[in-house]
Amino acid sequence: xxxxxxxxxxxxxxxxxxxxxxxxxxxxxxxxxxxxxxxxxxxxxxxxxxxxxxxxxxxxxxxxxxxxxxxxxxxxxxxxxxxxxxxxxxxxxxxxxxxxxxxxxxxxxxxxxxxxxxxxxxxxxxxxxxxx
Numbered sequence: 102x103x104x105x106x107x108x109x110x111x112x113x114x115x116x117x118x119x120x121x122x123x124x125x126x127x128x129x130x131x132x133x134x135x136x137x138x139x140x141x142x143x144x145x146x147x148x149x150x151x152x153x154x155x156x157x158x159x160x161x162x163x164x165x166x167x168x169x170x171x172x173x174x175x176x177x178x179x180x181x182x183x184x185x186x187x188x189x190x191x192x193x194x195x196x197x198x199x200x201x202x203x204x205x206x207x208x209x210x211x212x213x214x215x216x217x218x219x220x221x222x223x224x225x226x227x228x229x230x231x232x233x
Contacts, residue, residue: 112150147185169211
């Protein structure tokens with residue numbers, strides 16, 4: 102099936118870092134700064150938004166691989182932004198360049214891989230697995 106995806110598709114998402122978004126609150130550290138797992142989630146969300154709206158009905162993407170560095174801390178009250186750009190299409194496998202910034206500097210970078218799935222088939226397999 103043709104998905105009409107194009108190298109260079111991109112999206113940007115933002116959030117204002119709050120107490121609930123910190124490493125301390127998430128349980129991934131004892132510091133009140135933007136948690137690495139939440140930065141990664143922001144990056145994944147940007148990748149999803151870069152391509153999922155252009156897929157045919159009944160299709161979506163799921164994240165399968167991340168290679169990301171968290172390179173700078175972001176305090177509570179500062180905006181964090183993630184940008185994802187589609188850089189490789191290999192059938193249903195999609196590779197994104199992902200970056201994250203706060204209002205001062207780059208805070209993260211890396212690669213993220215997603216796969217295009219047929220929602221019905223995917224959920225059928227998941228539900229079958231859940232009954233075992």
